[in-house]
Amino acid sequence: MNYVIEMLNIRKEFPGIVANDNITLQVKQGEIHALLGENGAGKSTLMNVLFGLYQPEKGEIKVRGESVKITDPNVANRLGIGMVHQHFMLVDKFTVTENIILGSEPIKKGTVDIKKAEKEVERLSELYGLRVDPKARIRDISVGMQQRVEILKTLYRGAEILIFDEPTAVLTPQEIKELIEIMRALIREGKSIILITHKLKEIMQVCDRCTVIRKGEGIGTVDVADTNPNELASLMVGREVTFSTEKQPAQPKDVTLAIQDLNVKDARQVDMVKSLNLEVKAGEIVGLAGVDGNGQSELIEAITGLRKADSGDIRLNGKSITNLTPRKVTEAGISHIPQDRHRFGLVLDFPIGENMVLQTYHHEPFSKKGVLRYKEIYQKAKSLIEEYDVRTPSVYTKARALSGGNQQKAIIGREVDRSPDLIIAAQPTRGLDVGAIEFIHKKLIEERDKGRAVLLLSFELDEIMNLSDRIAVMFDGSIVAEVKPEETTEQELGLLMAGSKQQKAGGQ
Amino acid sequence: MGFLDILQSIIGPAIFFSAPLILTAIGGVFSERSGVVNIGLEGLMVMGAFVGIVFNLTFIDTFGSWTPWVSIFVAMIISAIFSIIHAIASVTFRADQVVSGVAINFLALGLGLFLTKQWYGKGQTDMVSRPFYTTDVPLLSDIPIIGPLFFSGMYLTSYVAIAFAFVGWYVLYKTPFGLRLRSVGEHPMAADTNGINVSRMRYVAVMISGAMAGLGGSVFALTIALNFSHSTIVGQGFMSLAAVIFGKWHPLGAMGAALFFGFAQSLSIISSGVPLLQDVPQVFLLIAPYVLTILALAGVIGRAEAPKAIGTPYIKGSR
Amino acid sequence: ACGSSDGDSEDAEGSGSDNSNGEEAAGDDFSVAMVTDVGGIDDKSFNQSAWEGLTAFGEENGMEKGQGIDYAQSTSDADYNTNLNRLVRSDYNLIYGIGFLLAPAIEEVADQNPDTNFGIVDSVVEKDNVASIVFKEHQGSFLVGVAAAMKTESDKVGFIGGVDSDLINKFEAGFRAGVKSVNKDIEVKVQYAGAFDAPDDGKAIASNMYSQGIDVIYHASGGTGNGVFAQAKDLKQNDADRNVWVIGVDRDQHEEGQINDTNVTLTSMVKRVDVAVQDVSTNAMNGEFPGGEVVEYGLEDDAISVATTNEEAMTDEIKTAVEDWKEKIVNGEVEVPSTIDEVKEFEDSL
Amino acid sequence: MMFSNRLVNILIPTISVFLGLLVGAFIMLGFGYNPLTGYLSLWEGAFGDSYFFGETLRQVTPYILSGLAVAFAFRTGLFNIGVEGQVIMGWLASVWVGLAIDAPMIIHLPLVIIAAALAGAAWGFLPGLLKAKLGVHEVIVTIMMNYIALYTSNALVRNIISDGQDRTDRIPETASLTSEWLAALTQYSRLHYGLLIALFAAAIMWFILNQTTRGYELRSVGFNQDASRYAGMNVGRNIILSMVISGAFAGLAGAMEGIGTFGYQSVKGGFTNIGFDGIAVALLGGNAAIGVVLAALLFGTLKVGALNMPTGAGVPTELVDIVIAMIIFFVASSYMIRWFLLKMKKEGK
């Protein structure tokens, strides 16, 4: 048997929880091996064990048939194991090259030989088709480019076995396509890949075999050719899962959100939103499609009051909310599920209960005459947690300790519960497993059916196509096209997003 | 008094005043760049001053005219060792780094004075008989204008301080060590996954700050105070910390900030002799350096971006 | 009752009970103690001097620390009352507060403990059980001013004060008067560092003064003065022929001025707190405690003097002149100003 | 469960204090002192009789307030090293207003206390403003403000409040916190009513931070400015407010000295250290109100008790600084103690 990696009967405990219990993973030379499981199933933990970040309590690891002890990432590197982490391990003040060479720098006379390093980066990036600018700073480049840097990091170290932990969760469809090409190129060069993803479609598309784990336990390994998404999903969750969300046709009513001639600059005073016009009606979900960096974030920040609009008009139910403070916008009836849940959505060091009143704490019944009423706050929190199935030991647990999926459910519960006129949902299902995604999609449709307007920002075409009643395509700061999901294809949408086909532009 | 004379009488004191701050602040830059807040700079300077003076007094017969140089070297070593306490607390024991720094400040002063009382039977040491003296730098001091301003009547230790600032910059920005150190302060987990030993890096950085503050403290003691007592180091460490931040966590920036403090101080002292300012109440001159600093911060410097991971202990496997 | 026989001296204290033993041995049941200001007992200045006075008094009367005489050190202004009270509680008959900073504390504690006698050094507290011990520092400062005036070649001298305060103004006033009395045309530059613990400022001010041609600096600035000495010695090291002098304060600061085989300390204005403390203690023991009085110590008591340790610098000519002026002050011919207002008047009258 | 969470939270400081004292004992042994005598005289010096107990409590009073000042800012994510300067300004203001106004106590005393709080608040306002509006790091500004406070106060005392004296007159009875009753109870110690103010302030801090919507905002801003902005809070205003409240606590600490312990303000040769010690008190107390009160109690005890060590045991007072340092060190390193307790727990099972 020609396994490059064998993880046999691995057990890894954390205080109070067994993250991996008797898991076995065997990866063949030259294959793409998928690792599938719900949020918190223990996938990242298992990979961190393989990469030397954690030491397992039990079990054996063999690399190319030889039993090894991987005590730290250095050892993993030496064994030719490289990992692209779920959360990028990049120093954003450093350049691409600096990040790639960090820890194994070429040296000339005691100093870092940056010229040589840049050449090497260029060579590698050409070899594997990983386009990067060696001199750019991480903070200035797109997420997709950052991921290529991460891959280059492992290749620079001569990795033969690459671990990708949810690489596609943060990518746009185009970038995902590119990544898949890159992975195939890597396999051609003789590398082996372990791929973690929640997107079953991707598994079906590129993987050879798939190992499923559930709640820390290994369920088994299947040949992808012999299975289908439904089977994979039920293996993973332990029950049947429906995929395409059931929904009735929308019944749009009055215009809730109306944006006219909006112009917004970003922090560097670059025009990001340019004369943008957009309408969202009560009772419909408008999907905002577009490649990341075309002004979507700035648009949402301008609507929610987090960023100043340069000119133009934003109206909610006919009343102007242009350049109001976030508080006034919120009170006017807008809810916002933010893209970056750790940065904006939650105060991670507050108990989950206190996070549930982040915008409403100053209202009765949560406070009276400036004094908080914890009883009411926690009562509310408890009911929300129940309703939205947020899995947490208690409402007093710090939000930090919850898994991403549960954090997201908590935010959605909080935002939806305020009964707003408009819900802005930015990437509401990023990084979540199919179960959680299903739940969130259901909730958003429910809200639509209650007559709320929903503006959905997503980089997942699937999600846009499934959920939206209308799709607005954003390119270079303005809406270049509006289409109905049932009248278009993913290919067409992709082209529109790339800005190459603008015949429908200005069609509203 | 001619303009040149005025300049000369400002620059000289400004530089000797700044040198200890420069040295200490560079150390601070290293520590904070690695992600460890160092509010203990004051205490580390105290330790340096104490060791510098005691060594100088004790070994004057052994080392003769080299005594001050050997003294500051030894002060550097001992303070580096002393700073390990801060490293152990804030790196290994995951202590709140501010708390541990405060402990360092108490400990250094307590220990220094306690030992002074044990060894000398009084609260302050004798004055050293072999401190540093200023010199004219050969050749360079003969250059017109520049020579008298920057190369005559200077302490060699001041040049050492300035040289260290450049060395600090070089190490931090040109060497693999520096790259790794900065990465540890920005994103320790990234560094860890790249095989860099975060703890070791931080220990080394804290020890560098100990060494540099020890150097700063002993240079202060051996150029300015000449003995050790409870009032030798009073606030210089905090001023150095201010210089670290003022200088945006960059060795050359920190040097600039320390020089700025020196100039402001020197200027306020000279001002009392300037005809126009003679009648200004003294208090305005006394507070001038501090007011100037605030104005500079508010007007020119503004926001400074701290190393991202500063103040947080790195715990493997958490994020 | 002299020469106590039991050997344990240091740790005999502790609580009041075994104290009686020590006190008896100390003779006549009389005991004296003092509270330092934040400078501490070994400040090489007036606290230290006061303790030396007490020790001398103790030696005369067969007492030693913990037995008949003792001190308490303060680390902050808030400690004065506590320390005074501690000593009151240990039944000391006479307790000194050393330094003007202790005046309010002495006032309070003396009020509360009318049966205990107190002494306050460098300040005046008007209470029947308090003897106020003050010094005529202006007289001594006048004399070192004379020395400075005679020593200067540039006709420019300097005065560096610690914190601008009554006490330090007294030094300044006397010094200025002394200088001007010798030569009206000599310029006296005065600068306060704002602190007693800022040697860096002291050095910078001295550097500035010397570079302006001032060749004699009188400092009354405690630890700040370290910087003045450092600067003077540095100039001397670089140019052995250069005329730079420092005049020390409170005690003979000759040692501080030593550089190679020469010395930059011209002289020092010596304030013999020890003399005063010993004197008042002896009087008190003999039942003549000057309660409610202000006891002024000056040149005539040898409690204020001018150091002549630096024989080379203090030429006979200078010494004679200093002696002459001393004579005039002691016999009242010259009234030395002690405040800034007075010195202005004095200068105008010249 | 052998150790509940609450128990651990009490055990850690207790063990830290014990370990700190242990280190002190070893040092005393090493230098030939008897640690028992040493600590006994410390105890005597702090609690020996009602007078010393009163003095200890008096010393604790400003520590509580300066500790609260540091802690309050810390809880909102700000490091206020400027408490020292704010204390000086509060001290000055309390005495100044005390002297300048003639009024019955019921008006005078509150006025004086408010003046002190306002002065401290004003001194905290500027760093807060610069931080909120320009992003200037509060640590530098507050360090600079300390020096400005010191020199300004000295100049005002000398040239404005008194005429050319080294200290102001004593404030009148109507502006004073001193109490015949407390003094008599403690054999003329300077214990004053300020202790009640300090305890009340601790309760206020707890109430503001934990019970009010304002406190909710302050804490939220302290943890995550982006999320706070997102949630509609005015981040800048909260930063300024935090520094102002912190400064007000510090100003009150100054008032404790101005109209409690001393009754006057004097020209100072250097810092009071009440503010700097407040940093240690706050951190020792875990930046929580009750913790600060307890830490101040410990700190005051050690500081006052230390005064008796040279007399009682010949041990230099600096030993106590070493002990304090070690206690802080052990509290900071509570991870180690926690780990140790956990191990004990596991073995106990």
Ligand SMILES: Nc1ncnc2c1ncn2[C@@H]1O[C@H](COP(=O)(O)OP(=O)(O)OP(=O)(O)O)[C@@H](O)[C@H]1O
């Ligand atoms: N550092 C940690 N400390 C304690 N427990 C942890 C830690 N990391 C992970 N766990 C536990 O291990 C379990 C597995 O976590 P892991 O991150 O491996 O999940 P995952 O499968 O990668 O989830 P996702 O799909 O969301 O990435 C979690 O449920 C959690 O309880």
Ligand SMILES: Nc1ncnc2c1ncn2[C@@H]1O[C@H](COP(=O)(O)OP(=O)(O)OP(=O)(O)O)[C@@H](O)[C@H]1O
């Ligand atoms: N430091 C920690 N202490 C305790 N538990 C932790 C810690 N870090 C992570 N966990 C646990 O790890 C589990 C999974 O963590 P993780 O954050 O990877 O979830 P996730 O779903 O992958 O989140 P995300 O979507 O943000 O990647 C959570 O259940 C959480 O309880």
Ligand SMILES: [Mg+2]
């Ligand atoms: Mg994961």
Ligand SMILES: [Mg+2]
């Ligand atoms: Mg995840």
